[in-house]
Amino acid sequence: MPQYTANTSPRGRVLADLRSDTVTQPCDQMRAAMAAAEVGDDVYGDDPSVNRMEASLAERLGKDAALFAPSGTQSNLLAMLAHCGRGEEVIAGGAYHVIRYEAAGASVLGGVALHALDVAADGALEADDITAAIKEDDSHHPISRLLSLENTHNGQAVSLPRMQAAVDAGRAAGLSLHLDGARFFNAITALGCAETALAGPFDTVSICLSKGLGAPIGSVLVGPKDLIARARRMRKMLGGGMRQAGVLAAAGLYALDNNVTRLAEDHARAEDLARHLSALELGDVSQNTNMVFLTPRPGLELSQLASHGIRTSAPEPALRLVLHRDITDAGFAATKAAFAAVA
Known part of the structure; x- marks a missing residue:
């Protein structure tokens, strides 16, 4: 999937990579x-x-x-x-x-x-x-x-x-x-x-x-x-x-x-994020297992997420956000704050 070219916060840090669960790294x-x-x-x-x-x-x-x-x-x-x-x-x-x-x-x-x-x-x-x-x-x-x-x-x-x-x-x-x-x-x-x-x-x-x-x-x-x-x-x-x-x-x-039993944590976080995006009225939101899909409302500039340290794929037409074990508590909080900011 295409990704936004600017992928880091102003300090150059990626706080949460939501492109896919394939980005997970060995603990x-x-x-x-x-x-x-x-x-x-x-x-x-x-x-x-x-x-x-x-x-x-x-x-x-x-x-x-x-x-x-x-x-x-x-x-x-x-x-x-x-x-x-x-x-x-x-x-x-x-x-x-x-x-x-x-x-x-x-x-x-x-x-x-x-x-x-x-x-x-x-x-x-x-x-x-x-x-x-x-x-x-x-x-x-x-x-x-x-x-x-x-x-x-x-x-x-x-x-x-x-x-x-x-x-x-x-x-x-x-x-x-x-x-x-x-x-x-x-x-x-x-x-x-x-x-x-x-x-x-x-x-x-x-x-x-x-x-x-x-x-x-x-x-x-x-x-x-x-x-x-x-x-x-x-x-x-x-x-x-x-x-x-x-x-x-x-x-x-x-x-x-x-790591099998902990997948339920990713599903729960996806539910949480979907509720958050729905409350922000960013567009049509759906959630399945560890994935959240957002079809943004007209005029919503999601490329700004990168400046908040949130890495995503480009909407095609829906933005897919994948929760996984490498999203820390701080990264998840930053994700929710970033969407609130672009709203």
Whole structure:
């Protein structure tokens, strides 16, 4: 997302960076865990920290196996390439990350077609739309192979019944199922459900460690052993095989052990900020999990936030404000004061 060019207060300090939860940095305890990590060569499969993290996350989500990847984009790509052959098709939401923000990698690198569906207001795909999108067995069409869903979507935690209705439509047509769970733990926090309840209906799930969980890098793809084995081969082909990656896996393990339950704090702060912006009558305000969206009223000059030390992306047309663990109490107070000032 484009960001305002002036990003600091007059004293040159960024007091709060609300562009995304991807800006989080490792805390001292996470850095200590990284420094103490056991390492090996993960391409050979002998990095104990990577193996431990993969096994731990697979068990938590009720899957057979897992694969550590450098990014969520690569994790999703590996899933699509493992599920689909050339000339086959992924059905997904047109506003979902796999279609809008991943450079059509499955098409460019795997010869996989992408069929975009409209996304409902709650972030779900309608079961009838999924059924209508599935191609008949005809040589003129790609072969519908995979349904890819997303939770959360734009911060919205899609309800389990809505997810299940889409899954059922896909299963009825013989499709495989993938979940882009970049903010999977935000979803379960908002839904109040078990990890296995959200992951269970899907063959594969991609989990990001470097957003609200605060790890510096990495995502994990979980699923059946045969699919994960294919994804591991694809990871090597794409240059994603890492050597002594245990230092990164240690950060992921720390995040999974310590930073999941605290996501509720980000959600509560987002609710607080949304109430504050609404009271200031700055425009239309909505809030989902750790994200607040502001569609500013005409004439409101939000670029002034930068002079107060608040870093944001530019409105497109809504301003997205993402709360995360690196927003301090002082930074949050400065954020609220900055919006009051520009009002």
